[in-house]
Structures are given as C-alpha cells and as structure tokens.
Amino acid sequence: MSFACCVHSYRSIDNTLGLMSIVVGPSAVDHICENRKILVNGSLFVGNSPDFDCSDSRRPDTTVSSYKISNQARSIGQSKDWSSSFGKVAGMMFGNFHEGDNEAPRKKWTNSMAYPAVCGHTEATGNTFAHFGTKCGSNKPSFAITDTFNNEDLLHPLIMSQTTTVSVDVGHHVYYGEPNLEAVNPADCVDLICDAQKNLLLKDTDNGFVGGTGSFGAIVPNSSWEWDGNPVVGLGDYRIPKTLLTALDGSRIPVNQIAPHKGISGVETGNCTYNSVMRAFTCHDIDYQFLIMESMDADFETRRLSPVALLGGGYLDLYNGPQDHGWCAGYTCQKRLSTFHAIVAMGLHYEVHFTSTSPQSLRLRIMNSKPTDVVRLAIHYQKPERLLVNSNGVYKRPTNARYDSKDREITLNPTYTGEFYPSIADGESGDNFFEEGPKLLYVLLKGDAVIDIETSQFIMLTVGASQVPLPVPDFFGAQIVSNIASFLNIPQDKVRIANIVAESKKRRKRSTTGEVIFDIEIGDFMTNGTTNTTEMKVTPYSQLTNLTATLYNAVQLGTFGDAINLTVLNVSVKEPLPPSDDPVWQQVLNSTELTSPIQIPSRLEMVTELVPLHEGTGFTTQPVIRMLDSNGDVVQQLGTVALPWQVTATVRSGTGDARGTTINNVTVPYTGGSTTFTHLGVSHSGSDYVIDFVITYPPEASRYTISSATFSVAERPLKAAVSAQSSNTTSGQPGSFTVDIRDNVTDEVVTDIAWKGHTWQAQASIHMPTTFPATLSGTTQSKFNASDNGQTQMDDIILTTTSQCPVNAFVSFRVWSAPADFDLTAVSQAVIVYPSNYSMPSEDVNRSVSITWNGDYDNMAAGKETQVQGLVWNHIMTNCPRVILSDFNITSGSIITSFVMTGGAADVDSTLVSLWDSLKNGLTLTLGSESMTSSDVMYVDSVRYYGLDGPPSVETATGRPLPVWAIVLIVVIPVLLAILLVGLLTWKFKYHKEKMRVHHSNPDFQKYNQTLITGVPPMATQWDKGKDKKPYNGDIERKDSLVVTRVVHTPLSLEIKDDITNISRDSSAANLMVPSSGRQSRGSSISGSAGPNASDSTRSSTPASITMPNEPDETY
Structure with missing residues (x-):
C-alpha cells in the first residue's frame, strides 16, 4: 500500500x-x-x-x-x-x-x-x-x-x-449519474455503455455515513439501468453470452430460470433500499468488493471479450470494460483493455462467461481485500484444455488430483455433483476443480492472493477400438502407450492413458474381447512435488503441432491402427491450442472446440470447373475441389488446422503448349471442406489443356487426384504503359521515364516478358509535336531488362521548348518485340516544361475554375484526359500569365474541364478575364481529328463567371441571352390572355344572372333564401364558442365561379378568416363573421372544421364539407 x-x-x-x-x-x-x-x-x-x-x-x-x-x-x-x-x-x-x-x-x-x-x-x-x-x-x-x-x-x-x-x-x-450514451459508438465504448456509472462502490465500515442498522453499509448503483430498455444502452437479455444460456443437451435455458434478478447481487433483498434521487441502492451487511479479471494474453487489447457475464445468487450483471483511448493517425486505434472490474459480494459463488473465447492466461484478484474475504468463481472455457492454477506464484493442484505410478498428476472423476468443488467455508486460495460437462473451472479467491490461470498445451487422442481384451489388462494399456510413443518418436512419459471406457457388461456377457474407448494424453504433465508451473518441462508448440499432424495424417491415410497394433474404429484428436500470439490462434478463435472426429477421405470431387481468360493471368472462374468420404459426405478437414493437406495444380504433360505451366498460387491448403484456388492460371496459350490436381502434402496422400476438363487458352493481349515519369522539367534538362508492358485486360504488369522468348525495345518521341510544341533529345531508345520486372528505365530524355511560357508536352513510346509479334504505343502523362530562368509566381489566392465544352466526350477525351488537360493548359498559358494551374479534372457532361488557378490576386483576376474573353464566342481546341468548342459556360469558385461583361439581364436555362423577339412574345402573350379571360368572366356572369332569376321564382328557394338572409347578424357579432356547439362538416360544391351549397332549415354558424373557416350547427340564429375589411382577404380560405381538436394547420388544409344528416338533399 x-x-x-x-x-x-x-x-x-x-x-x-x-x-x-x-x-x-x-x-x-x-x-x-x-x-x-x-x-x-x-x-x-x-x-x-x-x-x-x-x-x-x-x-x-x-x-x-x-x-x-x-x-x-x-x-x-x-x-x-x-x-x-x-x-x-x-x-x-x-x-x-x-x-x-x-x-x-x-x-x-x-x-x-x-x-x-x-x-x-x-x-x-x-x-x-x-x-x-x-x-x-x-x-x-x-x-x-x-x-x-x-x-x-x-x-x-x-x-x-x-x-x-x-x-x-x-x-x-x-x-451516481447516468452513463453517457454518446460514448456508445465504435470509437469509444462500442455497442454497450462502459462501466463507470454502473460500477461504483462506496463502502462505509461503521454506517457513520450511510446510517441505518447493521455493522457496515455500502452504496452501489442501479447496474441494471435500462436493461432490455433503451437499445442504445446495450444492456439486455440479448447480450448474455450464449454459453451461459445453453444446457448440456444443447437446449436453451430461460433467462429468468437462472437469473431472475439483474444487476449487483443482493440489491433486491431486504438488505438494500433504492433511492431514485441518488440513483443508487443503500445496502447493509453485504460485504461488497471489487473482483478484478485481467486477460494476460498477447491480444489483450485487440480481441474483445465483453460483454462479460457474472451470475451469482440469482443476479446477472454484464460488464463492458474500458473504452478505447488510443489515437492512431487521426483515428481511434480500435484497442480496448480486457481488464474487468466487477462488484461482487463476499462469500458467494459466481459463474463467469466471456462472450468470446476465454483467455488462455487469466489473472484474478480481490481489490482491497481482508484476509477473510472469499469468493468462488466458475469460469466457462469453451475448449477442453488442461488448466493450471497458481496462487501467488505457487502451483495449486486440482482438488481431484492424484498421482500415478510415475508420479504424474492425474485427475479423478467425481462420484457425485459437487464432490470436488472448492469449499467457500474452509478452502484455500487457489483451490480449483474442472467440471467436464459444463466446462467450468471452479477456483477459490481468498484474501489478497493473486490467482493466475494458465492453459497447458497438450494433445488429447480419443481412440475407439475393437477386439480389445476384456477387462482391459494393465499391460495392454502400457503396450498402447509404448506403441504410440514409438510411432511419434517421443519418450513414453509424454504419453498416458487418461481414461478407459469399455462397452457395457450386458452387451459383452461371455465375450473375452470387445469395443473400448481410450482417452490418451500426449504432452507434459505436472509431477508430484512440483510447486511452480515453470518447473514443468514444456514441449514447444511447433513440436506438438507436428505430432498432431502425424497422428491426424496416419488416421486419414489408414495407417494408424497398424502403427499402434489396434483394430481402430474411430479416432478424435484435440489439437494443442496455439499461443495467443500465433497466427493460427486467430483461425481457431471462433470454433467451439478443436476436438473433432476424424473423417476418412475416399475421393476428390470437382465442385467448380475452371474457366480461362487468356495466358499469363488467372482464370476467370477458379476451380473448387472437395474431398468426400465413403458415404459421400464432404470431409471438412484434411490434416490439422495448423498443418492442413495441400493440393497442387499442374499441367498434364502432352496437353496444350509444351512450354505451358500453371502459374500464380499453384498449391493451396484444404480448409473448411474444400480447396479453393484464387489466381491460378496457365503461362502459355494453347488448346486441349488438362490440369491435374494432386494432394502433395502429405506425400503419402498423392493417390488422391482429379483432373479438369480440357480447355483452350487464348494469347495474352498486351499494351505498353508509362508507370513512372517526371511531372515537370526545365527546358533542356533531362527527365526520367519508366515504361512497362501490361495485360490489356487486367492491367497487370507482365514481369516475365520473355515467357515466349521475346526481346523488347522502346523508342521515345514527342507526341503530337504540332499540338504540343517541344523537341526531344538525349537517350531516346532503350532495351527492356527481362530480369528487372519487365521494365525499361530511360533517365536521359531531354525536352526543349522555345516558348517563354510553361507548356505541357507529352512523350510517346513505341514498344516492339523481336520476333516482331508485338508493336505497342504508350503516351506519358503531361510534362510541364518550364523555360530556363523561369521564376514561379506567388501563391496568394486560389480559384477553382470549371469550363464546359461542346464535344463528344467518348471520342475527344475518353482515355486522353491528360491530353485534353494539355490543350487547355497551353491555351491559357499562351501569353505567359503569372499563374499556376493544378488539380486538373476532365469529366463528361459534354466535356467539363476543371482546375485550380493559383497566383497573385491581380494576376489571377486578369487571367480569368482573358480566358473568358477567349471562350465566350466559341473557342475550338483540336486533338488529332477531334475537337471541342467552348459553350461560354464558365464557373469560378462555383459561381457563374462573365468576366467584365457582367451577367445578361435575361437568360435561358442554358445561360444564353434571349433574343429580342422572344422578350416581346413574353410580354405580349400574357396581356392577350388577360383580355380573353376578362371577356369570358363577363359572359359567365351574365349567363348565371339570367339563370338565377328562374330560381328566385321558386317558392321553396325564396324560403331558403330568407332563412339565410335573416340569420345574418351585424358584423360585430362574435362566434358563440359554447361547449355544446359541435363542429359541422358539410359538402361545398364549386360550380363555375359560384359556390352553391345545400341549404337547410337549421341555421349555420360560419367564421371566415384569412387562414380558416369553421362551420358548425347552431341552435340559434346563424352568425357570419368576416374579416374587418368586409371581404375575404387574399389568401384566405373557406374550409370545414377537421374536428373539435383539430389544429389550425389541419383545419386550413381540409376542404370544406357540409353534410346535414336527416335533411333533404337539395343542391343548387
């Protein structure tokens, strides 16, 4: 301390x-x-x-x-x-x-x-x-x-x-505050709240602070906050490790059956009370301490173990561990410490389950403990390993351990459940017992002892044999041990029979021989008197791996029974667990265990036939092969996980081109029930090829073969390419260029350029010298070096220009072969050639420029974007403006050229004006037989640009000014339409006026009309909003320009406003309220109420509707 x-x-x-x-x-x-x-x-x-x-x-x-x-x-x-x-x-x-x-x-x-x-x-x-x-x-x-x-x-x-x-x-x-849900993200706590606010422990040794009865007290948080609630929190039954909820028969255990309570143990008992203000439980006479569980594996920061489930006394809690605190290249490092602190009650038993594979090395301790503090853990291990427990560095043998005649440690099977469980009442720190069925390691923690659990690597061989003498005599087991040790060429003390299970007495009755299952351990063993695991002689993992492969291969090749002199029925092998820093460890992490019955192979089967592309590259469709056993079932594993069988593909002699061979990954392992090639191909073109697939490891398995169907391979299409070059140079100074030969389809560099006996040369020249004026000198011809990845390096190409301005130039390379089967051309990217004594302009401002050109992109620019760049560059730089052009991008949409112009503010502005003046009347740039013409659409910093002209007053959608005749039409046509509309309205009004005279002569109409007119109150009358007034929905039908409604005897109440009209049935005279102007204002609407609680927005958008139940339907 x-x-x-x-x-x-x-x-x-x-x-x-x-x-x-x-x-x-x-x-x-x-x-x-x-x-x-x-x-x-x-x-x-x-x-x-x-x-x-x-x-x-x-x-x-x-x-x-x-x-x-x-x-x-x-x-x-x-x-x-x-x-x-x-x-x-x-x-x-x-x-x-x-x-x-x-x-x-x-x-x-x-x-x-x-x-x-x-x-x-x-x-x-x-x-x-x-x-x-x-x-x-x-x-x-x-x-x-x-x-x-x-x-x-x-x-x-x-x-x-x-x-x-x-x-x-x-x-x-x-x-105790709420956890920060913003930290539940991939960069911090990932998908579950971290532990701080759900894992707080205040202990009061004499109740002076917490008060209440009892000898001592504690305040702990509500660790089950939002369990199965807010999904962002990440707590719930769905996060419980599956191993905790799986019974021995594989069925699912209901959560509430084993964990009716959630959170810290004991908080729902009479010892604890919850206070919502504190967000915490105050408990008495429950001795809480922090349990520390620390992964000591090499991947303790990179492999996630959480959520970690802790189940004790019917209470289940989940722990996430610390958040990611790393910072790598501007991002979090995706590393989290696998150290977990959990609040546990002393004197209880807890079951611990990790969500992923349990650590091979695990350290346990109780923080700030008293000598009398004790807790028992049962830690689940997915893989049946031999686990060695040390307490403060001293080896603690299991409670069921005994010693054989050679003083090697052995373990007894319990005769009843709990026989060998470490005693919470009087056990010692480090007492341990591994229960085979549920795969739980019971270990006792007491006082301040530090408990280290280490995984011991060994091989477990389970052999089912027949015709074994019954009962099995001692000498027979010894003979098996001797035979296996001799077969593996290891000392006999590295092999022992851990268990023998004979067939039932009922079955064998009078038989003197029968079927027996032998569990055989191969590796290193603790011996009597060993006090530290470091004293045990340890066989290297690599040697154990080779021994496992020898056993596995012998079984699958059918030689194992003869080697150990047994009639073998079946064999299972548990491979040694690789160290946590070994690459194989990552392969086995997601497997439930490494013990599996060994399948005996019978024949290979072609699952997917290959489909070739052309010579020198991988097949379009790669072949897939699998092994079947005698029952036609797929053999999932050939050899061990660490040393699987290997399949090699070779061209059958006498097929295709005599020079042809398989290329790229010609040998691949058999894993996951198949052999899958990823880039297999054939070196030479030819017809009637056949590829043979043979198991080449182990060599004794070469009898397993299968062949492809015949196929033909086309010649490889090639192209030349400039893979590296000088991006700029000074006129008269040498530049450097690297040229290689590539597959024209896959763009792969052909490294073996002499695969058909060709030699290659390259000749450099100026590309389109009239368009991109420059001259070329220096060493312009070079031979390819077949041993240098099929490239040629030309370091003395000199570009010269007479221009006083920087220009873009391009170098063309003719590449040809001898024999003359190939003649290829490659053009470099743009090279900026600066005149001698040129000084770079200042870089005060940057302007993003975009120009749209009319032209066929596919013919003019596709594949030649850098040359289009050169055209634009050279045009802009014709008069040597003091600017720099960079970041060119050529895209389709007609043809759009964009770039960044950098320089002094005045220089950039004047260059932009000059550029606009050259574009606005249609500038044409030509590349070979193709050309493009400016459309006068130019943007500078995403704003339409017009130079000193300013934008036109009226534009079309394309940006061009409208002609005068179009402007006249735009003005005149609306006037004519307005005159025509007025005439139509006038005619309509007169027509309906005559029509209404007919209706006025109808007595019923007169009565209805009188009802409406007499019901209208003065303008100042307000709408009566009494609680008994019910909104009324009716139908309003607009015919032509007149609103005609079904008129009823019951008076109506209307409120007309700018935004809404409410209509309701009123038992008194109908009231009409209009805006103060005396008319409906512009933008106002007339609509029916959407309901007694309808919002204004709802009512204002609802079409007017008036329906009078139990009234005659009359519409005018």
Whole structure:
C-alpha cells in the first residue's frame, strides 16, 4: 500500500465542488497493480451553509493568471457537463486513478484519456459532511459525494469510516449519474455503455455515513439501468453470452430460470433500499468488493471479450470494460483493455462467461481485500484444455488430483455433483476443480492472493477400438502407450492413458474381447512435488503441432491402427491450442472446440470447373475441389488446422503448349471442406489443356487426384504503359521515364516478358509535336531488362521548348518485340516544361475554375484526359500569365474541364478575364481529328463567371441571352390572355344572372333564401364558442365561379378568416363573421372544421364539407 495523495484538515464551504483527486500510474497495459491510496481525513465539507445566498451567481475571476492556465481552462463547477449532470454542488468526487494523465488543465479535469489503473482506492476517515440537500431548490441540489462525469471507465472504490453527517437530506448522500450514451459508438465504448456509472462502490465500515442498522453499509448503483430498455444502452437479455444460456443437451435455458434478478447481487433483498434521487441502492451487511479479471494474453487489447457475464445468487450483471483511448493517425486505434472490474459480494459463488473465447492466461484478484474475504468463481472455457492454477506464484493442484505410478498428476472423476468443488467455508486460495460437462473451472479467491490461470498445451487422442481384451489388462494399456510413443518418436512419459471406457457388461456377457474407448494424453504433465508451473518441462508448440499432424495424417491415410497394433474404429484428436500470439490462434478463435472426429477421405470431387481468360493471368472462374468420404459426405478437414493437406495444380504433360505451366498460387491448403484456388492460371496459350490436381502434402496422400476438363487458352493481349515519369522539367534538362508492358485486360504488369522468348525495345518521341510544341533529345531508345520486372528505365530524355511560357508536352513510346509479334504505343502523362530562368509566381489566392465544352466526350477525351488537360493548359498559358494551374479534372457532361488557378490576386483576376474573353464566342481546341468548342459556360469558385461583361439581364436555362423577339412574345402573350379571360368572366356572369332569376321564382328557394338572409347578424357579432356547439362538416360544391351549397332549415354558424373557416350547427340564429375589411382577404380560405381538436394547420388544409344528416338533399 502506498499513499498517492493525502488531504488532511481540509475545509470546503459553499464551493461548487470541494475535492477532486487524480492519481496517475502505474501502467495498466503492463498489468501492474499498485494499490495506491488517496487519504482524506479530518476534513469538513459544507454544501450550502445556512448563510449561503442561493442567488449569488459569482464566478471565479477569469482574468487572474493562475486561473488562465490555458485557453481551455475551467473550474469543475463551471463545466457545462457539471451543470447539466444534476446540479451545482458536491462535497467530493470519487478518486480518479488513471495509467496516464488527462492533460488537465489544458483539457477538462474530469476527462478520462487513459485506461484506468488496475488497482487503487480512496479512504475517507474522520470527515464531516454538512448541509447537503435542496436549500437552493430541487433544480440546484447538493450532494456529499458524486461520481466523475466524463469518465466512462472505472472509478475505484471509496471506503469511509468515522464519518459525521450534519443536515444531510435523505437522498443527498451521493449522486451516481447516468452513463453517457454518446460514448456508445465504435470509437469509444462500442455497442454497450462502459462501466463507470454502473460500477461504483462506496463502502462505509461503521454506517457513520450511510446510517441505518447493521455493522457496515455500502452504496452501489442501479447496474441494471435500462436493461432490455433503451437499445442504445446495450444492456439486455440479448447480450448474455450464449454459453451461459445453453444446457448440456444443447437446449436453451430461460433467462429468468437462472437469473431472475439483474444487476449487483443482493440489491433486491431486504438488505438494500433504492433511492431514485441518488440513483443508487443503500445496502447493509453485504460485504461488497471489487473482483478484478485481467486477460494476460498477447491480444489483450485487440480481441474483445465483453460483454462479460457474472451470475451469482440469482443476479446477472454484464460488464463492458474500458473504452478505447488510443489515437492512431487521426483515428481511434480500435484497442480496448480486457481488464474487468466487477462488484461482487463476499462469500458467494459466481459463474463467469466471456462472450468470446476465454483467455488462455487469466489473472484474478480481490481489490482491497481482508484476509477473510472469499469468493468462488466458475469460469466457462469453451475448449477442453488442461488448466493450471497458481496462487501467488505457487502451483495449486486440482482438488481431484492424484498421482500415478510415475508420479504424474492425474485427475479423478467425481462420484457425485459437487464432490470436488472448492469449499467457500474452509478452502484455500487457489483451490480449483474442472467440471467436464459444463466446462467450468471452479477456483477459490481468498484474501489478497493473486490467482493466475494458465492453459497447458497438450494433445488429447480419443481412440475407439475393437477386439480389445476384456477387462482391459494393465499391460495392454502400457503396450498402447509404448506403441504410440514409438510411432511419434517421443519418450513414453509424454504419453498416458487418461481414461478407459469399455462397452457395457450386458452387451459383452461371455465375450473375452470387445469395443473400448481410450482417452490418451500426449504432452507434459505436472509431477508430484512440483510447486511452480515453470518447473514443468514444456514441449514447444511447433513440436506438438507436428505430432498432431502425424497422428491426424496416419488416421486419414489408414495407417494408424497398424502403427499402434489396434483394430481402430474411430479416432478424435484435440489439437494443442496455439499461443495467443500465433497466427493460427486467430483461425481457431471462433470454433467451439478443436476436438473433432476424424473423417476418412475416399475421393476428390470437382465442385467448380475452371474457366480461362487468356495466358499469363488467372482464370476467370477458379476451380473448387472437395474431398468426400465413403458415404459421400464432404470431409471438412484434411490434416490439422495448423498443418492442413495441400493440393497442387499442374499441367498434364502432352496437353496444350509444351512450354505451358500453371502459374500464380499453384498449391493451396484444404480448409473448411474444400480447396479453393484464387489466381491460378496457365503461362502459355494453347488448346486441349488438362490440369491435374494432386494432394502433395502429405506425400503419402498423392493417390488422391482429379483432373479438369480440357480447355483452350487464348494469347495474352498486351499494351505498353508509362508507370513512372517526371511531372515537370526545365527546358533542356533531362527527365526520367519508366515504361512497362501490361495485360490489356487486367492491367497487370507482365514481369516475365520473355515467357515466349521475346526481346523488347522502346523508342521515345514527342507526341503530337504540332499540338504540343517541344523537341526531344538525349537517350531516346532503350532495351527492356527481362530480369528487372519487365521494365525499361530511360533517365536521359531531354525536352526543349522555345516558348517563354510553361507548356505541357507529352512523350510517346513505341514498344516492339523481336520476333516482331508485338508493336505497342504508350503516351506519358503531361510534362510541364518550364523555360530556363523561369521564376514561379506567388501563391496568394486560389480559384477553382470549371469550363464546359461542346464535344463528344467518348471520342475527344475518353482515355486522353491528360491530353485534353494539355490543350487547355497551353491555351491559357499562351501569353505567359503569372499563374499556376493544378488539380486538373476532365469529366463528361459534354466535356467539363476543371482546375485550380493559383497566383497573385491581380494576376489571377486578369487571367480569368482573358480566358473568358477567349471562350465566350466559341473557342475550338483540336486533338488529332477531334475537337471541342467552348459553350461560354464558365464557373469560378462555383459561381457563374462573365468576366467584365457582367451577367445578361435575361437568360435561358442554358445561360444564353434571349433574343429580342422572344422578350416581346413574353410580354405580349400574357396581356392577350388577360383580355380573353376578362371577356369570358363577363359572359359567365351574365349567363348565371339570367339563370338565377328562374330560381328566385321558386317558392321553396325564396324560403331558403330568407332563412339565410335573416340569420345574418351585424358584423360585430362574435362566434358563440359554447361547449355544446359541435363542429359541422358539410359538402361545398364549386360550380363555375359560384359556390352553391345545400341549404337547410337549421341555421349555420360560419367564421371566415384569412387562414380558416369553421362551420358548425347552431341552435340559434346563424352568425357570419368576416374579416374587418368586409371581404375575404387574399389568401384566405373557406374550409370545414377537421374536428373539435383539430389544429389550425389541419383545419386550413381540409376542404370544406357540409353534410346535414336527416335533411333533404337539395343542391343548387
């Protein structure tokens, strides 16, 4: 124990936060546990004193240099996170123990920027906490103790004693905040909340702080918060490791059957009470401690083990571990420490299940433990390994261990369940027992002992044999051991029979021989008197792998029975588990176990026939081959996982071209039930090829063969390409170019250019010298070097120009072969040729320029984009403007050229104006027989550009000004249409006026009309909104320009507004309300109510509808 920080006789009164402590180191990555302690004693913490003015909003003087440590400095109290978490005041925070600093005060004090330290705790003794509660209101509460927000990882325990509380309200002893859901993302906690806020432990050794009855108390969080609730939290039954919910027969165990409670053990018993303000349980006489589970494997940061399930006393909890704190090339490193801290109750039994394969090396301990603290764990191991347990470095043999005649450790099978379970009551630290059925390692943790569980590598061979003497005599087993050791060429003390199971007595009755199953272990064994696992002689993993392959191959080749002098019926082999830093480890991680019955191969089968492309490259369709057994079932594994059988493809002699061979990956392993080639091909063109597929490892399996169907291979189409070049040069100075030969279809570089006996040469010349004016000199011809990846390097090509401006030039390379079967051409990318003594312009401003050209992209630019670039470059640079052009991009859409122009502001502006002047009347640029013409569409920094002309007043959609006649038509046509519309409306009005005279003569119409007219009140009358008024929906039909509605005897009430009209049946006279103008204003609408609670938006968008039930339908 070491003091990392000591706070004595401290006084904190009316502060936002009284005390926050941070301890840095030691390294959690290095698995170092130093139980450092923060000691706080004899101190006083006052939240809101009786004289405190809650309206006082004073803040620290931020102009003081001691406060302005950096531009990001802030007090805890003024952190926006603190304010939003729960309130304003807390006495002290849980201590923070990190392996590295959090860069405070440059960063937030509460930030966690490194893994939590493995060990550490805060001890608070003889302190007083006073006046914490709601003096300043429920929205500004104060709490004696709080967690550290912004820390998603572990907060180490706080142990209190001899504490005095004065005027601390119920529910204000602690505050445990909610986990930060923003941290549930792939860069931090991944898909589950981290453990900080769900894994807090405050222990009170004498109840002076928590109060209540009992000898001691504790405050723990609601660890099951949002279980099966908010999916972002990530907690729920669906996250429980499947191994915990799987019975021995493979059926699923209901969650509530084994875990009716969720969270920390005991919180739902009578010993605990929950307080929603604190978000925590206060418990008495439950001795909680932190259990530390630490993966010691090589992949402890890269392989995720969580969620880790802890099941004890009917309570199930899940742990995620620390978040990702790495920072790699601007991104998180996707590394998380596989160290887990869980709150457990002493004296209980817990079952532990990791979501992925359990660590090969696991370290366990109880933090801050007393000598009497004890807990028993049953850790699930998916793979049936031999597990060695050390307590404080001393080997602890299993409780069912005994020794054979050679003093080698053996284990007994239990005669009843629980016979060899380590005793919680009187067991010793490190006592252990492996239960074969559920694959659980029981181990006892006691006091401060450090428990290390190591995986011992060995081979388990299970042999089913017949015609074995019954009962099996001792000498017979010894003979088997001797035969296996001789077969493997290893000492006999490396082999032992672990178990023998004979067929039932009922079956054999009078038989003297029968079927027997032998479990045989091959490897290293602990011996009597060994006190440390390092004393055991360890056979290297590579040697064990070779021994396993020898056994596996002998079984599949049918020679194993003869080798050990047994009539073998079946064999299973458990391969040794590879070390966690071995590549094979990654292959076996997702397998349930490495023990599998060995299938005996019978014949190969072609699943997928190959389809060739052409010579020198991989087949379009790659062949797939699998092995079948005598029953026609697919053999899933040939050889071991570490050393699988190999299949080799070869061209059958006498088929195709005599020079033809298979190329690329000609030998591949048999894995996952098949052999799949990925890039197999044939070197030479030819017809009637046949490829033979033969198992070449082990050599004894070469009898297994299969052949492809006959096929033909076409000649390889080739092209020349410039793979590297000088992008710019000074006129008269040499430049460098690398030319290679490539597959014209796949673009693969042909490295074996002499595969058909050809030699190759290249000749350089200026490409299109009239279009791109430059001359070429120097060493312009070169031979290809067949031993140099089929390339030629030309380092003395000199480009010369007479222009005083930078120009784009291109070099053309003619590549030909001898014999003269190939004659190819390649053109370089643009080379900027600067005149001698040229000085680069300034780079004050950048402008993004885009020009649209009319032309056929496919003919003009496709595959020649860099030459189109050269045309535009040379045009712009004709008058030597003091600018630089870069980042050219040529795209379709007609032809769009975009680039960046850089230079002094005035130079760039004048160059852009000149460029616009050359484009606006249709500039044509020609490349060979193709050309493109500018469309006068030019953008500068994404804004349409018109130079000094300014934009035209009226434009078409294409950007060209409208002619005068079009503008005249646009003005005249609307006028004529308006005159015609007025005439039609006038005629309509007169027509309907005559029609209405006929209706007025109808007596019924007169009665209805009178009802409407007499029901209209004065303008000032308001709509009666009595509670008995029900909205009325009716039908309004618009005919021509007149609204005609079915008129009824019952008066109506209408409200006409700019946005809405409500219509309802009224038992009194109908009321009509219109806008103050006396008419319906522009934009107003008339519509029926959508319902008594309809919103304005709903009502205003609903078509008017009036329906009168039980009334005659009459429409006018």
